[in-house]
Structures are given as C-alpha cells and as structure tokens.
Amino acid sequence: xxxxxxxxxxxxxxxxxxxxxxxxxxxxxxxxxxxxxxxxxxxxxxxxxxxxxxxxxxxxxxxxxxxxxxxxxxxxxxxxxxxxxxxxxxxxxxxxxxxxxxxxxxxxxxxxxxxxxxxxxxxxxxxxxxxxxxxxxxxxxxxxxxxxxxxxxxxxxxxxxxxxxxxxxxxxxxxxxxxxxxxxxxxxxxxxxxxxxxxxxxxxxxxxxxxxxxxxxxxxxxxxxxxxxxxxxxxxxxxxxxxxxxxxxxxxxxxxxxxxxxxxxxxxxxxxxxxxxxxxxxxxxxxxxxxxxxxxxxxxxxxxxxxxxxxxxxxxxxxxxxxxxxxxxxxxxxxxxxxxxxxxxxxxxxxxxxxxxxxxxxxxxxxxxxxxxxxxxxxxxxxxxxxxxxxxxxxxxxxxxxxxxxxxxxxxxxxxxxxxxxxxxxxxxxxxxxxxxxxxxxxxxxxxxxxxxxxxxxxxxxxxxxxxxxxxxxxxxxxxxxxxxxxxxxxxxxxxxxxxxxxxxxxxxxxxxxxxxxxxxxxxxxxxxxxxxxxxxxxxxxxxxxxxxxxxxxxxxxxxxxxxxxxxxxxxxxxxxxxxxxxxxxxxxxxxxxxxxxxxxxxxxxxxxxxxxxxxxxxxxxxxxxxxxxxxxxxxxxxxxxxxxxxxxxxxxxxxxxxxxxxxxxxxxxxxxxxxxxxxxxxxxxxxxxxxxxxxxxxxxxxxxxxxxxxxxxxxx
Numbered sequence: 062x063x064x065x066x067x068x069x070x071x072x073x074x075x076x077x078x079x080x081x082x083x084x085x086x087x088x089x090x091x092x093x094x095x096x097x098x099x100x101x102x103x104x105x106x107x108x109x110x111x112x113x114x115x116x117x118x119x120x121x122x123x124x125x126x127x128x129x130x131x132x133x134x135x136x137x138x139x140x141x142x143x144x145x146x147x148x149x150x151x152x153x154x155x156x157x158x159x160x161x162x163x164x165x166x167x168x169x170x171x172x173x174x175x176x177x178x179x180x181x182x183x184x185x186x187x188x189x190x191x192x193x194x195x196x197x198x199x200x201x202x203x204x205x206x207x208x209x210x211x212x213x214x215x216x217x218x219x220x221x222x223x224x225x226x227x228x229x230x231x232x233x234x235x236x237x238x239x240x241x242x243x244x245x246x247x248x249x250x251x252x253x254x255x256x257x258x259x260x261x262x263x264x265x266x267x268x269x270x271x272x273x274x275x276x277x278x279x280x281x282x283x284x285x286x287x288x289x290x291x292x293x294x295x296x297x298x299x300x301x302x303x304x305x306x307x308x309x310x311x312x313x314x315x316x317x318x319x320x321x322x323x324x325x326x327x328x329x330x331x332x333x334x335x336x337x338x339x340x341x342x343x344x345x346x347x348x349x350x351x352x353x354x355x356x357x358x359x360x361x362x363x364x365x366x367x368x369x370x371x372x373x374x375x376x377x378x379x380x381x382x383x384x385x386x387x388x389x390x391x392x393x394x395x396x397x398x399x400x401x402x403x404x405x406x407x408x409x410x411x412x413x414x415x416x417x418x419x420x421x422x423x424x425x426x427x428x429x430x431x432x433x434x435x436x437x438x439x440x441x442x443x444x445x446x447x448x449x450x451x452x453x454x455x456x457x458x459x460x461x462x463x464x465x466x467x468x469x470x471x472x473x474x475x476x477x478x479x480x481x482x483x484x485x486x487x488x489x490x491x492x493x494x495x496x497x498x499x500x501x502x503x504x505x506x507x508x509x510x511x512x513x514x515x516x517x518x519x520x521x522x523x524x525x526x527x528x529x530x531x532x533x534x535x536x537x538x539x540x541x542x543x544x545x546x547x548x549x550x551x552x553x554x555x556x557x558x559x560x561x562x563x564x565x566x567x568x569x570x571x572x573x574x575x576x577x578x579x580x581x582x583x584x585x586x587x588x589x590x591x592x593x594x595x596x597x598x599x600x601x602x603x604x605x606x607x608x609x610x611x612x613x614x615x616x617x618x619x620x621x622x623x624x625x626x627x628x629x630x631x632x633x634x635x636x637x638x639x640x641x642x643x644x645x646x647x648x649x650x651x652x653x654x655x656x657x658x659x660x661x662x663x664x665x666x667x668x669x670x671x672x673x674x675x676x677x678x679x680x681x682x683x684x685x686x687x688x689x690x691x692x693x694x695x696x697x698x699x700x701x702x703x704x705x706x707x708x709x710x711x712x713x714x715x716x717x718x719x720x721x722x723x724x725x726x727x728x729x730x731x732x733x734x735x736x737x738x739x740x741x742x743x744x745x746x747x748x749x750x751x752x753x754x755x756x757x758x759x760x761x762x763x764x765x766x767x768x769x770x771x772x773x774x775x776x777x778x
Contacts, residue, residue, distance in 0.1 A: 095559030097216030238610030252324025269344030372558035380430020398522035403444030415460030424457030446723030462488030465554030657698015
C-alpha cells in the first residue's frame with residue numbers, strides 16, 4: 062500500500078497513530094463484542110456454581126446487585142387492618158371496574174381478611190428472600206459480581222453501538238485508503254493523466270455523496286427529527302465525505318506529476334476508482350429522478366447489517382496476520398518432498414483454500430486475506446507469474462458453495478423454497494465439479510511433463526517436515542476445544558469471524574516467540590514479514606486497513622448500484638415466463654454474471670431474491686438448481702473482464718510491480734500465453750456454469766438423458 066511519508070513520533074508515523082492504532086482498538090473491541098455473549102454466559106454459570114445456594118433457594122442472579130429491603134410491613138395486625146379498611150368509605154368507580162368483579166363485595170370483612178392475609182404472606186416471603194440474599198452478600202460475591210457486571214456493561218455498550226463502531230472503522234480505513242491512493246480501479250495509476258482523472262472523478266463522486274447525505278439528513282429533520290444516536294451516524298457520513306472531498310480538491314490544486322509521462326485520457330478513465338464510477342452513475346441517476354437522498358439511503362444499508370461487515374474486516378485482518386507468520390510455509394513444506402508440478406500443487410492449495418473460503422463467506426474476502434500467500438507459494442513451486450495470478454484470482458471461487466458458507470445461510474434465510482442442508486448438499490457436488498475442471502484444464506494446458514517423487518523418498522521426508530507443524534496444530538486444536546467445551550461455542554459460520562482472528566493472533570505470537578532471530582530461514586518472498594509480535598501485528602493491521610477501505614468503499618457503493626437496478630425496475634422488463642426453461646436459464650445466467658461484475662455478493666443475493674428468483678420459479682426451474690447457478694454465475698462475474706473484481710483484488714494484494722513483471726514476461730508469447738491469468742479462471746468457471754445451468758435441464762427435457770433425473774436436486778431435500 063502506498064502511504065504518504067510523515068515524520069515518526071515515538072517510532073510510529075502520523076498515519077499509524079491516526080489509522081492503525083484506532084482500527085486495531087476497534088478490531089479488538091469487535092472481538093470482545095463477538096466473544097462477550099459466550100463469555101458472559103459462562104460467567105453467569107460460574108457465578109451460579111460458586112455462589113448459588115440451593116438450600117436457601119438463592120440463585121446467583123439475585124446476588125448481582127445490592128438487595129433492597131422491602132417497604133411492606135411483614136407483621137401487620139390483620140384484625141386492625143380489616144377494621145380500618147371496612148370502616149373506610151367506598152371509593153367511586155366507573156363502569157370498567159364492573160368488568161373485573163363484583164364491587165359490592167369489596168368491603169366484605171371475610172374477603173378483606175383473605176386479601177390482607179395473602180398480601181402479608183407475599184410481604185413475608187419478600188423479607189425472607191431479602192434476609193437470605195443479604196446473608197450471602199460476602200466480599201467474594203461483591204468482587205465477582207463487579208467483574209461480571211463490568212464485563213456485561215462493556216459488552217452491552219459494544220453491542221448497542223455496532224453501527225457506530227463499523228462506521229468509524231470504515232471512515233478511518235476509507236480516508237487512509239484515499240490518502241494512500243489505494244482504491245480499486247480497472248488499471249493501476251501510472252501516468253499524470255491517470256492521477257488527474259482519478260482525482261477529478263473522486264471530487265465529483267464525493268460531492269454527490271456529501272450532497273445526498275446532507276439532503277437525507279435535512280429530509281429526516283423535516284419529517285420529525287433524528288434520534289441522537291442516529292444523528293451521530295449521519296454526521297460521521299457527512300464528515301467522511303467532506304474530508305475525502307477536501308483531500309481530492311487539494312490534489313486538484315496541487316496535481317501530481319508522474320515521471321512516466323502524461324499518458325492518454327482514454328486509458329486514464331480506466332484508472333478511475335470503481336467506487337467513484339459507481340457513485341457518479343448512481344448520483345446522476347438519483348438526481349435526474351428527483352431522489353436527492355437516494356445515494357445516502359442506499360449506502361446507509363451498510364448500517365443495517367453491521368455484524369456481517371465487521372466480520373469481513375476481521376477476516377481480512379486474520380489474513381494479514383497469517384501472512385506475517387510461517388504457518389503456510391511449514392504446511393507446504395510437508396507437501397514439497399513429493400516434487401509436485403505447479404499445476405498439481407495449485408490444485409491441492411485450492412482445495413485447502415476452498416475450506417477457508419467457506420468460513421469467510423465470499424471469494425473476494427479470501428483473495429484479500431490469503432491471496433498474497435497463495436501467489437508466492439505457487440511461484441515458489443515453479444509456476445509462472447501468470448499462472449500464479451490465475452490461481453490466486455480463483456482461489457476463493459471454489460468454496461462459496463461449501464458448508465458453512467455465510468452466503469448460503471443468507472440465501473436460505475431470504476428464500477423459503479430452499480434449505481441450508483439442500484444447498485450445502487448440492488454445493489458439495491458443484492465444488493467437486495469446478496475443482497476437477499480446474500485440475501483438468503490446468504493439466505491440459507501444462508507445457509512440460511512433471512514427475513512425482515517416489516513414495517519411499519517422499520514419505521519419510523514428509524513425516525520429518527510434519528514435526529514443526531505439530532505445535533501449531535495442537536495450539537489450534539486447543540483453542541477450538543477451549544471455545545467448544547469451556548465456552549460451549551463450536552467453530553461454525555457464526556463464530557468463525559471471532560474465533561479465527563484469535564487463533565491467528567495466538568499462532569503469530571507463538572511463531573514469533575519460537576522463530577526469534579531466525580528470519581533468515583524464511584523464503585525470499587517473505588520479506589514483508591516483520592520481526593517481533595508488536596511490529597508484525599502493527600504491519601498486519603496497517604495492511605488490513607488499506608484493503609478494508611478499498612473493499613468497503615466498493616461494497617458500499619455497490620449497494621447504490623443495486624438501488625438503481627431496484628428503482629428502475631429494469632428486471633421487470635424481462636418476460637416473466639419464457640418460451641422454454643432453456644431460454645429462461647440463458648437469460649438469467651447472463652444477468653447474474655453481469656450482477657457479479659458490478660455488485661458485492663451480499664447485496665446481489667438480496668436483489669436476486671426479490672427480482673430474478675420469482676422469474677426462475679415461474680419458468681419451472683427448481684429453486685435448488687437456480688441458487689447453485691446463481692453462486693457459480695456470480696463467481697464467473699467476479700473473474701470476467703472488463704471489471705473482474707477478483708483479478709483486481711489479486712493485483713491489490715500481489716502488488717503492481719509483480720503484475721507488471723508478469724505482463725512483461727509474456728509479451729513475446731501467443732494469445733493464451735499473454736492472457737493466461739484471465740483465460741484460465743474464466744474457462745474453468747464458464748465450463749462449470751454451463752454444466753450446472755444446463756446439465757439438469759438436459760436430464761429433464763431430453764429423453765436420452767432422462768435416466769439422470771433421479772440424481773437431480775429437488776428443493777424439498
């Protein structure tokens with residue numbers, strides 16, 4: 062990430078004080094919030110086991126605050142009270158009183174006595190409980206409840222302010238990304254006009270965003286005011302876009318001159334950040350349709366799902382922590398004795414990456430989190446730069462259909478026609494298909510024959526290489542078991558965003574402690590690794606901020622693009638019923654691949670659920686079949702030019718210099734050699750989409766393939 066130079070203060074740059082430290086605190090706070098509920102539940106259990114008293118029927122929850130003495134009198138003179146109430150004049154009432162009883166018996170001495178006796182019994186029970194609770198208020202109880210309630214207070218504050226924490230994190234990360242010129246564009250910024258086009262586009266984009274946020278706030282104020290807690294969020298949005306606007310206005314006034322030359326305006330348009338293009342398109346559309354607050358309304362949808370977007374930031378941070386350790390090196394050392402070809406090694410890496418992708422829930426997140434490690438490992442195995450770039454781009458594309466991917470949970474939550482079990486079941490077969498296609502295509506395109514080391518040589522070497530891995534594996538298992546048994550929280554799609562960063566953080570601490578002074582043993586490409594835990598965590602957090610800012614900007618503005626599609630009702634221009642399921646499937650695939658090019662998966666799933674899914678069902682496409690097609694179509698969209706988001710994220714994590722060198726290496730080759738990093742992933746996912754989309758239709762509607770009907774997915778599964 063390119064960051065502006067600044068004078069160090071106590072060994073830290075001004076940018077690190079402004080962004081790295083606050084974001085690190087917010088990431089830790091997010092982990093505290095994530096673990097807070099499970100930890101607090103165990104604190105309550107422990108408090109019950111330590112201080113609960115079954116004999117006196119006092120439970121710990123009764124001891125969590127100082128007992129208050131009841132105000133009632135437990136030893137009242139019942140006879141005197143009966144006489145007093147009998148002598149009291151009857152109170153006037155209204156007709157409503159007659160609905161609940163006969164008021165004529167209100168002063169009956171027998172009824173009064175029974176009522177007073179019941180009240181006295183309740184009062185005596187309250188006093189008895191008070192005395193029992195007071196007797197158990199020991200210094201130990203008071204100390205424990207102070208710890209427990211303080212933790213609950215911190216957890217509660219964090220839980221109630223998730224949107225605020227998320228927005229502050231996004232604001233700091235986006236400003237840092239803007240200062241570092243780290244936003245995602247179709248091509249890198251090289252020439253002077255690239256810088257000018259990028260800056261001018263951001264001035265216009267942030268102007269639209271600021272105008273829309275101000276108008277949205279004014280509209281809300283005019284319709285009855287904005288609650289204080291929501292007003293803070295609106296002011297942060299406005300402050301964010303004001304700062305970003307000022308940064309780019311200053312750059313317009315003081316333009317950057319590139320040593321590479323002026324460049325052309327046509328090429329410069331491709332260097333404009335994607336988020337700026339989306340903001341300008343959406344801003345113009347909403348302005349022309351008289352919906353001034355449209356941009357602000359749709360980007361505020363980010364606040365409706367704060368946990369999901371905070372989890373994405375945690376996954377990115379975990380990936381950056383992974384890069385600072387030797388974990389992947391040690392794991393691949395176990396495989397290296399077999400002397401596998403780059404293609405076969407890449408296939409095994411992708412199989413492992415698919416499991417990690419299933420926990421992150423989105424391919425783009427995984428590319429950011431672990432793409433750099435995968436790229437360098439494929440290169441270290443002898444793969445060409447272009448092949449390594451292709452493998453990195455699709456490293457997250459295979460696992461989005463596996464358990465416990467969050468996308469599938471979201472699909473099942475929005476669509477009652479399918480279940481997670483059915484989606485995961487058929488997703489596994491889709492995974493087998495796409496992974497096998499990658500292996501076959503990569504083997505067919507392999508330029509040289511590779512020989513595998515004999516088992517007699519490879520197995521002993523592999524066993525020796527497993528020894529350094531065992532402590533990491535044992536530590537990981539211990540942490541997972543601690544959560545599972547001590548906190549009763551298994552590792553799954555809900556808890557993974559909280560548990561995985563903690564695992565990586567503890568593994569990094571162990572790695573740095575055991576590898577102290579041995580940095581020379583790490584591979585040449587691991588020069589990004591820092592010495593010491595503090596420097597490694599700080600470097601990982603700084604890297605994560607740049608990626609979070611770039612990706613969150615893109616995802617936020619893709620919500621606005623989804624708003625254009627939703628409000629324009631362009632989807633409704635398609636016929637609701639096509640001539641045949643074949644035509645319907647072809648059109649739906651094209652639309653969904655396009656959505657994959659311009660929208661993040663979470664927003665796209667929401668849009669498809671309300672627009673395209675009913676069209677598919679109306680054309681007799683099985684819901685399970687349709688949603689498998691949706692996921693594969695999205696992944697093809699993320700790999701397809703001209704946008705190819707996963708390719709852009711790959712460039713982001715690998716670095717512009719490495720990509721430029723990759724292009725320079727293949728300039729003398731033929732068409733496939735020059736564009737391998739684009740063609741290989743697209744061919745694999747296109748073949749996968751064709752089979753997934755039309756294979757079941759072939760079995761349903763072509764007699765020769767009818768024997769395959771029993772193998773097809775059904776939504777009732």
